[in-house]
Amino acid sequence: MQIKTDDALESARVRSIWTMFGGNAMVSIAYIAGITVASLIARDLTGEDTFAGFPGSIGTLGAALGATVLTRLSKSRGRRMTFIGGYLVAAAGGVIAAFSIIIQSLVTLMAGFLLVGFGRSVSQLARFAAADMRSEERRGRAISTIVWAGTIGAVVGPRLISPAGEFAVSRGQEALLGPMVLMAAGLVLAALGFWIWLRPDPMSLAIDTSDQPVVEKTKLSLLLRHDTVWLGLTGLVVSQFVMVFIMTMTPIHLDGNGYDLNDVGWVMTAHTAGMFAFAPLTGWLVDRMGSRWVLAAGSLMLIGASFMAARALNAELPVLLPGLFLLGLGWNFGYVSSSTVLQSGLELQDRLGLQGLADSSTWISGGLGALLSGVIVHTTSFATLSLAGAALALIPLAALLMLIRRRERAAV
Template identity: 40%
Template sequence: MGTLTTTGRTRSMGALFTGVALLNTATVGLSTAGTLIVAAGSGPGWSGLPSVAGVLGTAAGALGAGLLLPGHGRRRVLSAGYGVAAAGALIAFAAALATAVLPLLLGILLVGVGNGGAQLSRYLAADLYPEDRRGRALSNVVWAGTIGALAGPALMAPAAHVAESFGWPSLSGPVAVAVLATAGAALAVWVLPRDVPPPREPVAAGRGPVWPATVVRPLVAMVAAQLAMVAVMTMTPLQLQAHGHGLGVVGWVLSAHLFGMFALAPLSGRIADRWGPRVTINVGLGVLALSAATALAAPTAHTSGLPVALFLLGYGWNLVFVGGSAQLSRDLAPATRSRLQGTVDAVVWSASALAGLGSGQLFAGGGYALVAVVGGVLALLPLALLVSRDGR
């Protein structure tokens, strides 16, 4: 990626951080507004489609960005991805004005493509620093998700009021925020320095892509963490509503979860730098298992057990996410690093779609207890496999 001065490194980190914060703000608000628009226009049975479109777009965007980064550089690839996201947000805004479901889903899909590039920004941040500081660098970009998690929902009501003042449908307001946020992200990355792409690694004739052993560990752990986290998180609001709790309680419990997911990311980065990615991953899987046990033991304790369980769920995921990302940023050859990182992210985000769809079936078949048990098993299984492998 070339050698940067301290000023260039600071500028690059600022641009990467800003782009991720704005894309997260756009995706959180757009997904929520899209869910409500589809539910109102096509019925609750189809309300999960915006989330699925966003996740699939993110998976495709991560894969595409990972393939393009080695040959085209950070600024071009992120600018292109954020430009696609801005175009998608405009399509979604027009669809929100007309209450047209299919164009809305297309727009959300395209915003997801840009978000895939934003997710890879954590690796680009890690590449700016020496190996012993990469965990902290990438965790600072992960922390940018805190801004989106807070700003996206907070801007929805004011944006809806502004839209109504123009005579537009109220839910078009949050979609308009997504237009501004994605455009801002596209502008932010233009301050990134031009970088010289690394030489491509020659591929032996007749051989396909090689998956090093160093990829298998973070891939297995990150997929398991994503499945467990999304499954339990998605069904928690339904569990609370089934026991008579309103949106205030749901919001409080989910806030504890979002705090765990993003706010402590710098701490996870320091753990990864101090004790290594493998320890960070294993601790994260253990915390996820503890979260599932807490949810199973106190499934209706909305003031104690569930907020603690959801916080642990978020932070366990964060530890695995940061630890796995740190290992992928350290142990892969520069010529193949971006391609493999993008592929891993694509698989992880695809797992989100599977977890979101499967958790509903688990909840319908065995209630919240079954969801918690499956989440715990998903965390413990790779933990047992990885620890036993380390022992050999």
């Protein structure tokens, strides 16, 4: 009888993880289609390129807020209804963003993407939900499975923009309205999929080795004293910052050196492939070799990618394309390994207390990276920006060395 119970639990956990994978894939498709044209909408509404990055920035702000709020709701209301609600909020934001085209309002577009970002934070929180359903030695693969879903969005999302625009035109609407409606529809479908298949609540399937019930408030000040918590937070924040820092200005660097949109597309496709396509390998390496070694490898990749980008003074594609691929892969190694080491040795209630903080910090770091990158390139150069990224990528390595030395001294 116990074997049947264990089999049923395992089956439910596998189903939940793959349901979240499917939801993340759908949201990734929808969001990439929407955010790609959002910059064009912002430019058309204002007549200035300065505002093109506003939807992405306000969406990042919404995601940082959503990570905190939805984590707290998950502890009190459960993950299933919280995740469904988050995606529905994002879908409402998509409708509002689409409506901004009709009424020609930048403020409405910003309000819509604030809600889109808020709800899209579910896609990142889902990796922690998957990890909580696995024992510590299998969490890397659980996290990487959810991250891997981004590959589908990266491949499919951009290719739906043109058909969606043509459909809108055929209905007498502006072409840019099509991808925005597609984004809202995709978010609704993701919420519907969770409503149908995300049963039982993933929180009820979480593995907790402690005898204490899940508490609603965790003392973060105590958790932050853990060396592994600091290492995980450092890896997440730095990996996100460096990746966004260099990636954001790469299309501008290419355009300024005479390359066309096709060349930009190839470079960014290589970058996205590095970010998502190898996630299953990263998860396997984390579980097999340990998250700290994978984090170190990811930091070294970010450093190497930064130097390659700095060498592409005239945006030479044979240098920049593999450099951006390596930048994405380094981010992947850092993101998956840091998400794993962050929760190493902690009980469920403590992991829950950290997850919102970790994602909020990660979103904010990415937003800061995007904002600062333009300032640095404007005042110095793309090469200087890239070298600064290499310097910052040293921080997780320094934190890892400090952790190793501290434990060596404690063992003496």
